[in-house]
Amino acid sequence: MHTYRAECFGQFMLTDGEVTLTQEEMRSDRLLNLLSFLIVNRKRNPSIEEIGNAVCGEDSEQSGASVIKNLVWRMRKLLKSKWPDEQFILTFRGGYKLNPELKVTTDYEEMEDLIQRAGQSEVVEEKAALLNQAFETYKGRFLVGCETERWAANLAVYYQNGAVAVAKRLAALYESLGAYEEVERVVHRATAEDALDEALWTILIRSYGEAGKMQKAEETFHQVSDSLYNALGIGPSPELSGAYQSALNQMHSDVAGVETVMKQFDETDEPAGAFFCEIGVFRKIYKLSARRISRFGFPVHMALITLDLKEGKTGADANAVIDQGMTLMKDCILHTLRTGDVVARYSRTQFVVLLPACQYETGEAAINRVFARFDKHKESKRYRRYFTLREMSGTAKATAFPAHNMDSASALRVCVDAVEAGGDFSGHITGVAVRTPVHFKSAVAFIRAVNTILDELGRPQANAILRTFKTGKNEEAPTSWQYAPAVYHSAKAIQQDTGALKTLDILFVTRSNNTWQGTLYDDSGQEAAFSSELDLVAQMKKMTDQPQA
Structure with missing residues (x-):
């Protein structure tokens, strides 16, 4: 009797x-x-009903015993044409x-x-060799061609992960x-399976730095950052940014003279327009500016520019249109602002x-x-754009300005009417895109x-969306990102709605399960960043x- 090998990764083969x-050759x-x-x-000994559900689908009307019997007969005939002396499929009471x-x-x-x-x-070299064999064994998704069947689809996701x-x-x-x-x-082969796995890209960028391939590290980092923005609407993780920083540090670890260093840092072309960088670099420049403020006292302002679609498109069409708008806005920013201004994509x-040495009116x-430059393009009519301008903390004679534009659907106003002895609070929530105020009587109800x-x-x-497989014809797809939610109130009307005890504004940036991120502002000019539901409540x-009293 022969030994048979069944290959299920990629195309099936026996x-x-x-x-x-x-x-x-199966043609079916x-x-x-x-x-x-x-x-x-x-x-195992699967029943005819189980085989029918797997082969024909759980919702199929053609999954009865007669259908399976006919398929088994055809399969036996095909196998006999290859191996005449073998009996591959046996019949037992209640199944095959x-x-x-x-x-x-x-x-x-x-x-x-x-x-x-x-x-x-426990030997690193042996461990790597065995894992490499395992990795090479995976030649593609499990049973390509059977993805519509739940049993195969679940295994495909399992083995891909x-x-x-x-x-x-x-x-x-x-x-x-x-x-x-x-x-x-x-990494290059693995990212073909999951292009947004930041852990893989982190290892690759760090390795580029250790191998002295700085250009590849930089190109890869920016490409991955753009992919994360386009696919998930988020920026690179601290680990990914840290790998990029590690590559930069590795590149400049050798001893050099000051003239050599200055030559490396000199721009080859005449600088023109604002400086564009990724958000990790922007954060460092922001911190450096804050230090300069405390030392020299000159004003520095930060602007947040937001772009929305006027039309209520969703899904892939909206993704493409908003990406085109962001590309156009980036070009307008870089060619309008001064050489010393700094720009990054935040979401x-x-x-x-960042606008250094700039008063509020000038900014x-x-x-x-x-x-104005953006509006000159005919494509600009698709978009609603607005900005928030705020003076950096520490600037001399800082003036409190609105923390954000209340026209944003991502901005919610919380009107706190009462606080209990235990610290629990009650009130209502409103916003330009909230049709009617939503009342709450506790922190849990608020969340x-x-x-x-x-x-x-x-x-x-x-951001964290699990892979799902439809179980029926009437199953609805997950709710898509809305670039232009319906607006029911003006920003002025929302600003006039205040709480009896306290008025708070929340600007949400990202949301993944219970990990909320954004900034909280109160009516006295205070602000605080939050990174989770509990952090916001605190x-x-x-x-x-x-x-x-």
């Missing part, structure tokens, strides 16, 4: 080393489903199964075995061994601008010039109310805390 049955998705399902479940006397090995089980052996090894996890472990080992070319090979629909005029409002608005959209309690 072979004994001499004779091979390929996926193309149902036959492919039947044989692969029996191979995967060869250690693969002949247990056949010796069958599979690529997915081989991958799992190699991963397990790598986990047991497993392959990416192996790639991370393997790339980290190669990095520790100094095998940077191997890191490139592994999917926002730019942040307002500068941003209006940017908008639920805000989640409901943001879900209805569609922004900020939750900051609100601080701002609403009243002194005892």
Whole structure:
């Protein structure tokens, strides 16, 4: 009796080393489903009903015993044409199964075995070799062609995630061994499976720095940052930015003369327009400016420019249109502002601008010039653009200006009417895109109310979206990001709505499960950043805390 090998990664194939049955030769998705399902479940005795659901679909009306019987007959005939002396599929009471006397090995089980052996090894080189074998065994998604069936789709996601996890472990080992070319090979192949896995890109960028490939590190970092903005509306993680910074540090670790350093830092071209950088670099420039303020006292302002669609498009169409608008806005910013101004993309629909040595009125005029330039393009009619301008903390004679434009649908006003002895608060929530005020009587009710409002608005959209597979025809797709939610009130009307005890404004930047990020402002000019639901509630309690009489 022969030993057979079934390959399920990529295109299906069954072979004994001499004779091979390929996926193309089956010429039927149902036959492919039947044989692969029996191979995967060869250690069980699946019932006809279970086989029917797997092969024909749970909602199919053609999954009865007669249909499965006909498919088994066709499959046996095809297998007999390849291996006349073998009995592959046996009948038992209530179902069918693969002949247990056949010796069958599979690529997915081989991958799992190699991963397990790598986990047991304590030798780095041996561990890397075993993980590399496991990674090379994965040749593509599990059973390409069967993705519409739930049983195969679930396994496809499982093994895809497993392959990416192996790639991370393997790339980290190669990095520790100094095998940077191997890191490139592994990461580039793994990111074909998950292009937004920041851990993979972090290892690659760090390896580029250690290998002295600074240009590749810089190009990769900016490409990944753009992909994150375009796909998820978020910026690079601290780990990814840290890897880029590590590459920069590695590049300039050698001893050099001051003239050499100045020559390296000199711009090759005559500087023109504002300086554009990624958000991590912008953050460092911001901190440096804050230090200069405390020393020299000259005014520095920061502007937040936001772009929305006027039309209520959603999904891929809205993504493409907003990306075009952001590209146009970036060009207008860079060619309008001064050489010393600094610009970075803050989120999917926002730019942040640093305006040094600038009064409020001058900064307002500068941003209006940017908008005037933007409005000259005929494409600008699709968009609603607005900005917020605020003087940096520490500037001499700082004046309190509105923290953000209340025209933004991402801005909510919280009117606090009462605070209980235990610190719990009650009131109502409103905003330009909130049809009617939403009342709450506790912090827990407040969190639920805000989640409901943001879900209805569609922004900020939750970043962590799990892969899902439809279970029926009537299943609805997840809510898409809304670039232009319906507006029910003017900003002026919202500003006139105040709480009996305290009035707070919240500007949300990102939202992922219970990890909310944004800034909280009160009516006395205080502001505080928050990074979670609990953090926001804690900051609100601080701002609403009243002194005892």
